[in-house]
Amino acid sequence: MTETPTIDVHAHVLLPQVEEAVAGRSGLAAARELDARRNGPDALAVSAAMIRERIPRLTDVTARLAAMDAAGVDVQLVSPSPSHYHYWAEPDLARTVWRLANAGTAAHCAQAPGRLYGLGLVPLQHPDLAAEALDDALGHGLRGVEISSHAPGRELSDPAYEPFWARAEETEAIVFLHPFGCTLDERLDRWYLSNTVGQPTENAVALSHLIFSGVLDRHPGLKIIAAHGGGYLPTHIGRSDHAWRARSDARGCAHPPGTYLRRLHFDSLVHDPHVLRELVRVAGADRVLLGSDFPFDMGTEDPLGALRAAGLPAPDHDAVRGGNAAALLRLDRGEQP
Template sequence: VFFAEGRAQIEVARMVNDAYADLIAKRPGRFLGFASIPMDDPDGALRELARVLDELRLQGVVLLSNIRGRALADPAYRPFFAECDRRKACVFVHPMIPAAAEPFGEYVLGPIVGFPFDTTLAVARLCYAGVFKELPNIRWLIAHAGGAIPYLLERLDSGWRDFAECRANIDEPPSTYLKRLYYDTVTFSPNNLRLLRDVVGTDHLAMGSDYPHLLGSIDKAISSIEGLDWDATEKERVFSGTALALLANLPARLAHVV
């Protein structure tokens, strides 16, 4: 969707979302979907948001960490996020190659380093811009364990304390808002998962696999959690409990598993 241009972007989004809805209708107990949104067209984005949530009954929307180089924190997107907030929608932020892509062109650094880098940048900008403060009802799910956000929490808070620009739009340290977000577990590193659990708790962690991306793995998604010294209740929360609490209509759909 994000590589299409103009009117084609709206058409591609509708095609993709209709395909998701058709698959879910055929196997309602096995599949769910996040909708693609034509963010280059503000009015079209709002129309498609209403359609996918009201008519197709998808579970939320997925956005890339930048839209053709434009930050998600750009004021142009605020009406869209305001509507997401009104609807208490789930917004899944997945990384994209950073806008300044040249440094990531060798050694496959785009997905290896660029993805978590751009996730970190997108979330930090959304936070400092006041989006998380002003629109607290959006259920944000951040891919790849939040990039470097958990590691940088204290540094982000220091920026808020030390620089007036970082306090202009938020009343509390960034960590206050960032701990309210949800994060998937696509890091597969026990040390990283322990840090994330210490920061946000397992009730804000949801298992992710990144499958079928080359860096993704269903086996690692499971084993990285099973191998942790967490009790069964915490592991079950990460495997399914957080998703049940986070995604709209999920418990009802699970009742129809075949």
């Protein structure tokens, strides 16, 4: 390619071997029951049909590449389906999950070198194992890992994660923050509010924990990508800045919260050109990356069309289209998986 490739940083792979490993294990039934309560029966029925229809694009590299070509996407950063987190798993099973996920994602991407790059998983429910799992992912040639917005009983501000953040910073690993499930539970169990309201809420809460707790002060080199444009936080960051200035109990970070948006990265998947322009304004054009949530129905099959609709200046458009991701993935250094 003579010009910067078009890079989609938000795409998923489904790994049947992970689900086979957890089948019948203690804790799975309770996790599924919680998921059912949070989403409601209508959402579960629609989602099941949607996933069945999209299995080829989630598992078959040929189908994935054909869809990428149709959308004008040259490169995808592929992460496991968030349904593979399984943060209920005890340590031994958690190790099996991340090893299968890391190896499976690497094998999937290896079928299309130069076009597919991957992310692995870490067990947020076991902070003492997170750095080990990150190293396992990097050892498979993956570019980093995907995490949710929290684990049961733990926020991302928990000091127990310090070794993980330190290792991620040291290795320049990408950490893709992608929520799965919302703790508002049954309040969102109709009309797919569990996703439409729940996901951006979880993004905003998780990023606020990272900012206000000082994680980004202690680890300024972290390479975090927030899915779904960072949720509600970027467009409502003024309220956080006001709290930081007005209240002593909101001074956990060294600088106004809004300044940390320019230390983070965000995908472009906000479903509104006005919101995308605002995200670029507050975070900077060098901090926004093209994202589609391939191939799920809450994503977009035309991420380039969504980007064009924002009407960004040409240099900003090209940066979001692929320039920023190429630098983050170190493609500008000619590095390969």
